[in-house]
Amino acid sequence: MIKKIPKKYYKFFYFGFLCLIIFVIGYRFVSMLTIPDSSFNFEKKDTSRIYPFFPITQKFSASENNLNQIKIILKNINLQVSDKITLELNNESCNETIAKMDITNTSWRFPIFDRFSFPAISDSRGKTYCLKITYFTKNADIKKSDYPEVSLDSQMLFIQPFENTRPNFNKKASSLVMRPAYTNGGILANLTTLKNRISQDKPLFLKNNYLVTLFISFLTLTFLLLLFIISHHSNKK
């Protein structure tokens, strides 16, 4: 196969391969490009099992408009083919679904937090929402130790403690480890906010426009370096 392809065409394969990698990384990055609420951090963490068909709920109040993502920590996820975890964003009463997402055994998950994305809610500021997490399985023999878990924080971070509807659950005044995130309207606006966040607590020569210039120069020159190397290697001489 390799013998049949002239060397001068190798560069097209290399660039195709590179573009594929960059596309995947870029797509993942854009999926995470929301502006999370940073007004609180998590302290002591605990976990709570999600029993099959017994939802866990957490009510929270949005601090900004354009709520479009919830970052949440789900653990011990060993889903079988027909299993799923459903994340629902509901109204304050928890009875009307605004957005929904399923996590299955083929879902591509994100580092640290899972990210529940949905179309931005333009008038979310000050409104209360209810996050509902339900585990569905057809496996009747599944052990408790294999149930998925949510991560909990011992503080009361939201307007009410989280609730687990499973039988004999001892209610505790703790919250889900989750963070509401917002969009500023589009990728460019979110990138601007990201630039501002990175610029904070940095010296003048590393922030704002210098930072943007640094980023663009680095990306451009890296591409040129790759172009140089690949073109060089694809030459016959």
Place this chain on the structure above:
Amino acid sequence: MKKSIHHILIQPYLGISLLLLVFLLKGFLFVTILPIFQGPDEPIHYATIQYFAEPKEKNWDIQKIDKEDFFPDGDNTNTYHYSQEIKKTAEISQFDEIKFHGTNTSLFLSGSDGAIEQTLPQASWKKYIDSYPPSIVGGPSLYYLVTSQIEKFFSSSDILVRFFSIRIFSVFLGILTVLLAYLTTLKAGFTQKQALVISTIIAFQPMFTQTAAIINYDIPLIFAFSLFTYATVALLRHGFQWKYFCFLFLGALVGILVKGTGLILPVLIFPILIYLIYQKTDFGLGKKKFFFYLSALFVIAIAFFIIFGPKGTTEIFTDFSATSNFSSPLESLQKYIVITAERWDFFELTYWGSFGWLDAQVSDYVLIFIWLTEIVALAGIVYAFFFKKIPSSFLPEKKYIIFMILMLVALQGLIRFYDWKIFYSDGSIIIGTPGRYFLPNIISHFLVLFFGLGSFFSKKKHFDILLITSLILMIGFFFYSLFNIIIPRYYL
């Protein structure tokens, strides 16, 4: 026109110059992206730099407590004997909340000025340590002597300017390391094109990039090992030349003056010298007697060094007086080996992609891929040394690879011996040998890796395809680490 562009493209120094420029920009970017103090151990390293920058005459009140009564709490920076400036900055930047907690970030304000910047105009924090014993790094001090000059030079500027300027100093040491990677690869026998690809792959290794962008004495140690490796490869290639011997000596000297681990470098000078002497003459002794006498001399030299060498660095090898929970060193060694084998994942993870205070980690799938590649490379090395009859003309001679494997084994042996010594006395893993401790051998590691992988190919053009594919994968790995792991961890 086409000819003149082609002429520019074939300039021998264009590729490496472009790479060094890219590394500089990449370093600046990493310097900026990691929040203040979020590089591993940065507060204590910066505190040590401030301590070295203090005036000799300490005309301020110093509160002293006994060393035995001083137990700083790892979760509370305020309990350390740092300067007031470091403690306040750490507090405002929520350092204790963020380190080791992948779920936590700074409190971001609207706009591009952060909480520290808003506090600085009113702040008049002390820049010196007024509680003793000071919380600083002991041992060799060359790195702190040099970086304290930067601290002094910018003494009238705020902590952000001083701190990030010292981080930038690490970037320049990283650039020198990449240059040495290029030169070493060339000296080892790779072509100019291959050397550029391999040094670019090394330059984009994400953990190396991080180490070359934070305040830590690992980066000067990486530079020292790289200089030593380059000099040795040159000596092996050209025979004894004073120029390269001076580089070798300088590498070893810088190594022992920046970190205890550098101690291995002067020891390694002996077998290199023995080999170089043997290339010239065996003094009429014959091969066996020559190596017997010189090996004996080598052992005596090491014993001499351990007995009369600088205390504090050599006593770790000689002092077995500490009490232990184990019935014998052998029992502790057996247990240590079992624990170390179980922690191999941690070692791999922290060598390739565990950023900040080990709280921003790459995916296990990436590590599995790297691990499989390393196993294939290992098989290739075995194949090349024991089964392959005709060596590949496009790969380095075996003598270079033997030396590099010696470097890898020596550093592993030294660090793990030190780790085990503490395990022997304390009964638990304290040091933990994170993978970044092994970054000083990054050049040797990658050259051995590509030698192993390349040994399966008989044609250079196939090996070149492997190199370019590896380059694309490494750059992809870097961008993945930056855009999918580090930036989301601290800012999104």
